[in-house]
Amino acid sequence: MRVSVAGAGLGGLCLAQGLRGAGIEAEVYERDEAITARFQGYxxxxxxxxxxxxxxxxxxxxxxxxxxxxxxxYGERLILDPQLNRIGELGPGRTGIVVDRHVLRHLLLTGLSVHTGAALSGYEVLDDGRVRARFVHGAPATADLLVGADGVNSAVRAVLSPQTVPADTGVRFVIGRTPLTERFAGLSRAFGSKIAGDGVSLLLGAMRFRTPPKEAAEQLAPEVTLPDIRDYVRWAMILPPGGSLDARSPRDAALSMMEGWHPDLRALIEQGDPDNSALLSIRVVQPRQRWSPGPVTLLGDAVHATSPTGGNGANTALRDAGLLRRCLIDAAEGRQDLLGAVGDYERQMFEYGAEAVRHSLDALPAFVPDAKPQPARHCR
Structure with missing residues (x-):
């Protein structure tokens, strides 16, 4: 069996690693010109x-x-004012495992065949049931299955399920990261909490590695090369629905909303990494009507992009990868035919993927200042 994966995000790479370990050939095609073309280190x-x-x-x-x-x-999930005084609670404390996306992506890339600069332009199902993916540049690729793991603007989804389009929630946010120095360690009660300002919310989260990634790889898996990254604070400022951001840098855009805030909060943004900050919109993709069975399917944000306030986007993509891997192993070992295996995956994925999107949208108002219910705007 041969599988083509469109998209070198966490979900697509995780699937490719899982298939590789099971002896199933998998090749990854990424539209970016280089793996490091966009920093993805949150x-x-x-x-x-x-x-x-x-x-x-x-x-x-x-x-x-x-x-x-x-x-x-870990975190108390408090609501704090801009002077770090407690004014409420968001809900029960959240526990789990924290990981840096940039580090994890490098781990998942290890040993895989990844073709960069491979923007998909379309595909066709061949008479023998296989699928041929076409790219803007380069030779086409033929496989038994094409997996669209190419994100919220999925080119695979545009062909497979053109009626499924992203919806813009109207919410805008600024995101960045700052080294976790001794000064910012004192903000620990704000990690996992919401700082409620005038028309904005600031969310902070600490990334503390058990072992610095580069050192851990050298000691435990020398064949893996990981970035030399140290502990940091991830910060995200959420604006009200319909808000806009001008052409200023993300740091300046955030600081412009923080007049009179606690000096440590302003310093946190001022010392942020300028190469790892961005102005973004929150869009979602809701899985609706299933497409006709065939040798093409979708994974992750391509089919169920969530609001980040739900905390389940990466989790659901990884769950997709694990489930599709198991289904394809069943097909490769003769316990199921390929279309039946893909159908089993899609039935389960549609159910929990739709729930993940609903959960993320239900959680959004708690983080958005002055949020008022409004219909999502579809966009292509």
Missing amino acids: RLVLNPAGFEALRGCLPLRWHPLLDAIVGDA
Whole structure:
């Protein structure tokens, strides 16, 4: 069996690693010109299902390395004012495993065949039931299955399920990261909490590695090369629905909303990494009507992009990877035909994927200042 994976995000790479470990050929095609074309180094919280799916797709020999480069998530989930005074609670404390996306992506890339600059332009199902993917540049690729793991703007989804389009929630946010120095360690009660300002909310999360990733790889898995990253604070400022951001830098955009805030909070943003901050919109993709059975399917944000306030986007993509891997192993070992295996995956994925999107949207108002119910705007 041969599988083509469109998209070198966490979900697609996790699937490719899992298939590789099971002896199934998998090639990854990424539209970016280079793996490092976009920095993707923000802290993620993995729940037990997401973390176990990840472990299940990785070689056993890398499990000690994975355990060494993650951290522990904890926090009171308070609501604080801009002077760090407690004014409420968000809900029960959240626990889990925290991981840096940039570090995890480098681990998942190890040993895989990844073709960069491979923007998919379309595909066709051949007479023999296989699928041929076409790219803007380069030769086409023929496989038994094409997996669209190419994100919220999925080119695979545009062909497979053109009626499924992203919806813009209207919410905008600024995200960045700052080294976790001694000064910012004093903000620990704000990690996992919401700081409620005038028309904005600031969310902070600490990424504390059990072992610095580069050192952990050198000690535990020399064949893996991981970035030299140290502990940091991930910060995200959420604006009200319909808010806009001008052409200023993300740091300046955040600071412009923080007049009179606690000096440590302003310093945190001022000392942020300018190369790892961005102005983003929150869009979702809701899985609706299933497409006709065939040798093409979707995974992760391509089919169920969630609001980050749900904390389940990466977890659901990793769960997809683990489930599709198991289904394809059944097909490769003759317990199921390929279309039946893909159908089993899609039935389960549609159910929990739709629930993940609903959960993330239900959680959004708690983090959005002055949020008022409004219909999501569809966009292409």
